[in-house]
Amino acid sequence: MASTPNTDHLDQEKQHAARAAMRWVRDGMLVGLGTGSTAAHFITQLGEKVRAGELRIQGTATSLASENLARQVGIPLVEPRRGLRFDLTVDGADELDPQLNLIKGGGGALLREKIIATASDYMLVVADSSKAVAQLGKFPLPLEVVPFALPWVLDAVAALGGNPVVRMDRQDPSKQVLSDQKNQLVDCHFGQLNDVQKLASQLITIPGIVEHGLFLGIAKAALVVREDRVEVLRAGVEPQLASDFTELP
Template sequence: MPAELSPIDKAKFAAARRAVDFVEDGMKVGLGTGSTAAWMVRCLGEMVREEGLSIVGVPTSTRTAELARQVGIKVVTLEEAKWLDLTIDGADEFDPELNLIKGGGGALLQEKIVATASDQMIVITDAAKEVAQLGAFPLPVEVVPFGWQTTRGLIEEMLSSMDVMGRQTALRLNGTQPFLTDEGNYIVDCHLKRIGNPRQLSLVLNQIPGVVENGLFIDICDKVIIGGADGTVELRDINDGSVSHDRIDFAEESNIFSDLD
């Protein structure tokens, strides 16, 4: 393993490596977006190249699609796949009920569509993403560009009646210009600090004209895998309430890191 790999990257890799154990030959797999999901895509690519694993992947962003093709994974659209066996993705926050905030990378719409079109969703993460209550991470809300200022005003007005601690919102920027999602939409980040009722907030947000989707993933995640910098992994299953522990041997994973030398 390269000496420059940070402890957080080691933790992300450990979670990703454990998650791909759930991928079986012939599966249709949703491929998440973000730094942790990128490790998972690399791991799957190695399994395809070295072990002959036969899968198709449905990426949740253009950058994930590019990486998947680079490592040898066959990429198809959700329309072609129709339904998926499994989606593996990261998260910006998760709570004890495995509700999530996602969208820090700007791909929340495709991520939510793909995850809900899957038999199960596995979230791979590190311990820093675990919170007692969602909201410390800004909640992304994808909005159409037309009238986005009005939509933002409606969001702020609605927040005044919600059980949240903060109500500041900000248009996400890419340099000096609005950040554009793969669908050509904008993102309004809501700095709420604490979300008392995520389910209610998600439902109300999506009723606002101009809102396409929000980054609250409620009752979607089935398992979370938490990686540690020392290779330890904890697997929590919300469906049966089980918790198990394992360890990834980094010394046996040198092929994964060959492109980082």
């Protein structure tokens, strides 16, 4: 199926945001490699620099898909170990608000994404213009759930008004989508999220929820493409052009 002009334009924005993030990767860095279409552009561009001998870095991926892509493009990978800290993690988001609260997990990698992000000195979000919103909630909130606990998790989330739906394979609607950890994925339709901190606290206390897709206070900055300009968004700060920065904002 051919891409629509809008899809083509958004993909160009993703490439632009990923390219802008490259300017802050330095020799010797340990880099967290995100998951999703925008992060894939970053991994591909990073691999080009590594193969050309312009950058010497190592990385750890937030999903098996990103790990496979990183290997294909020649990025040396590091296995998880105690004491491992990342200088920079570059990842996408399904939604981000002006306070840099995020919804992530549309690709099913929310657990590993949050693990890598919280093990990083700096998390940088890369996003196209459609991802920046005034308030979170239009995009369904993903959960990763232990299969045994699924019925009770669905009951508990429904009681919170989340209208939970087990994620099914788009190619085979009879098949449930599993995370890389072989857990089930549930998409919650709360609508507009007026108190993300409260909701996060409620969800994490439900037995069987391994992780939720609210990333609060984790991202340091976001690169968002708007009208062919890359803007740097930070919580409580007016947007600035990425070209104004030589170091991480």
